[in-house]
Amino acid sequence: MSELETIAPFAEIVEEIRKAGGEAYRYCYQCGKCDVVCPWNRVRDFSIRRIVWQATLGVPDIEQEDLWRCTTCGSCPSHCPRGVEQIEVGVAVRRVAAGYGAYPDSVKPIRGVTASLGAEGNPLHEPRAKRTSWAEGLGVKPFEEGMELLWFVGCYLCYDPRMKKVARATARLLSRAGVDFGILGEEESCCGESIRKAGQEEVYRALAKRNIRTFIDRGVKRILVSSPHCYHTLRNEYREFMVHFDVVHVAEYLKELVDGGRLKLDAAFPRTVTWHDPCYLGRHNGVYDAPREVLGKLAGLRLVEMRDTRRESLCCGGGGGRIWMETPKEERFSDLRVAQAKAAGAEVLATACPYCITNFEESRLAMGEGEPLEVRDITEILLEALTGGDAS
Ligand code: SF4
Ligand code: SF4
16 A cells, blocks of 8 residues: 555545546546557656556555656647546646655655745756846847837746857847847746646746736736747646736747748758757647748758657657656657657757757767767757858
């Protein structure tokens, strides 16, 4: 008998899961399609079907490490014949586990992340006061009411050394296109998407409310985001607070700028490029064509597709809070994805998600010195093409 079973009767656990938002498990008839399409089964045994079944019976094992594996990639819900929302079930059980403080060793970093989010508004243990250090010398303005859009930069672009380069490339592209934009600086907090999927609902709600209050107070109407995770949350999940903002991801916005004649892509990028569809841009929000169309405008760019593409895109492994957890080398989906990019003949693996870029860069580095494949954000590619190589 697990520890939880001695604390609460089965019916109470089912009710806890139901209240936490995981009701759809009741429709599961255990066909196992979810396990077939789950990326975990390319690297090790893992069964979301079993977690759904345990939830149905009211006997979730909240101490099992498997509970924390799901990256919320969205593949299994898109293939389930009964419309079961496996992600909601898994997150609901995580909420119960988090409530009892039942974290296996590999998941314990979530405690530090939670503390950092509460104290500084970011998961990277960085001071709030340094949230704009990436923008030094770029002349990026604070957002003011009436500006065309607010750029919600996001934690990784603000603090992570690799992703700061993406922030700088994005700012330079926006300026080049004459976009009247501003940022919130220290008033911006983490969107809360990933900590929510890691079962910390109250932390998410506090972050979301703080951001929403700031958007309303500052008269924000349109929001540009660089992370598909910010995109999903600001666009779809903040609506639970009865607010609506016009949210656009940078991959879509670049297409808007190009189509509107504001960003002229009269430049060449004579390389073979493959586009990786981030889970929260593609499967969760249906944005597949815009980045491909934008890249396709660059002269000499040859776009090739990887084996798993668009709706079947292979997750990088970073969603659902996994970006903060340790994954053994032999279990990293990003290694498989980088291998797929190489097999497709790509010289550049392009995407537009901070978690994907972080994981792909790690996989690329692990391949050793001299690895020719480059990992680039779409903004870096455009800026490099337009400036003849200076994308810093
Ligand atoms: S695919 Fe759907 S119905 Fe089939 S086992 Fe998975 S959750 Fe259950
Ligand atoms: S959402 Fe993705 S990672 Fe999570 S169980 Fe389903 S297929 Fe596996």
